[in-house]
Amino acid sequence: xxxxxxxxxxxxxxxxxxxxxxxxxxxxxxxxxxxxxxxxxxxxxxxxxxxxxxxxxxxxxxxxxxxxxxxxxxxxxxxxxxxxxxxxxxxxxxxxxxxxxxxxxxxxxxxxxxxxxxxxxxxxxxxxxxxxxxxxxxxxxxxxxxxxxxxxxxxxxxxxxxxxxxxxxxxxxxxxxxxxxxxxxxxxxxxxxxxxxxxxxxxxxxxxxxxxxxx
Ligand code: SIN
Ligand code: FE2
Numbered sequence: 001x002x003x004x005x006x007x008x009x010x011x012x013x014x015x016x017x018x019x020x021x022x023x024x025x026x027x028x029x030x031x032x033x034x035x036x037x038x039x040x041x042x043x044x045x046x047x048x049x050x051x052x053x054x055x056x057x058x059x060x061x062x063x064x065x066x067x068x069x070x071x072x073x074x075x076x077x078x079x080x081x082x083x084x085x086x087x088x089x090x091x092x093x094x095x096x097x098x099x100x101x102x103x104x105x106x107x108x109x110x111x112x113x114x115x116x117x118x119x120x121x122x123x124x125x126x127x128x129x130x131x132x133x134x135x136x137x138x139x140x141x142x143x144x145x146x147x148x149x150x151x152x153x154x155x156x157x158x159x160x161x162x163x164x165x166x167x168x169x170x171x172x173x174x175x176x177x178x179x180x181x182x183x184x185x186x187x188x189x190x191x192x193x194x195x196x197x198x199x200x201x202x203x204x205x206x207x208x209x210x211x212x213x214x215x
Pocket of ligand 1: 121123131148157190191192208210
């Protein structure tokens with residue numbers, strides 16, 4: 001085992017990726033089934049859809065949102081919206097357990113935060129889907145960490161620098177992992193390699209919940 005991980009098996013393993021970026025291995029495992037049920041419920045009201053980038057390409061990742069603000073993309077650009085453009089209705093509320101999990105993850109990570117998340121992006125990756133290198137910078141407030149929960153199929157996360165051309169590290173993300181980045185690391189470039197087909201697994205896709213303070 002790596003000395004980067006905590007030795008105490010009762011504590012979730014913590015891996016510090018950078019000065020203000022922390023991977024909490026398996027931190028969401030006790031909540032994972034409930035989170036997946038929440039996603040199923042939310043997506044009955046705000047279904048997954050393949051948004052189109054400003055460049056006109058349909059994203060391989062299917063997305064939806066819950067919370068006060070939802071992240072949307074179309075030919076006019078990337079932004080946050082108080083309503084789902086597909087229904088013109090407010091996004092479904094963020095389940096209390098998600099906010100509770102986010103608060104506990106922030107506390108355990110020791111990262112500083114300007115407040116609770118108000119935007120939850122939900123991504124679904126079928127095998128082959130990927131997310132190209134980008135920064136999360138549509139938020140008005142960069143003072144809270146990004147809280148990213150991985151569920152289902154594993155993926156290779158790309159962890160870059162503040163410049164797009166900076167070298168990237170590869171970080172395996174598994175079911176139940178929670179990754180947080182804030183402070184000086186808040187604007188790091190990041191992405192997801194094409195998700196591989198599950199091997200002898202009942203799961204057929206990867207879900208990611210990204211909670212942010214946008215406003
Ligand atoms: C994102 O950057 O919005 C999602 C990252 C992930 O799926 O792990
Ligand atoms: Fe992102």
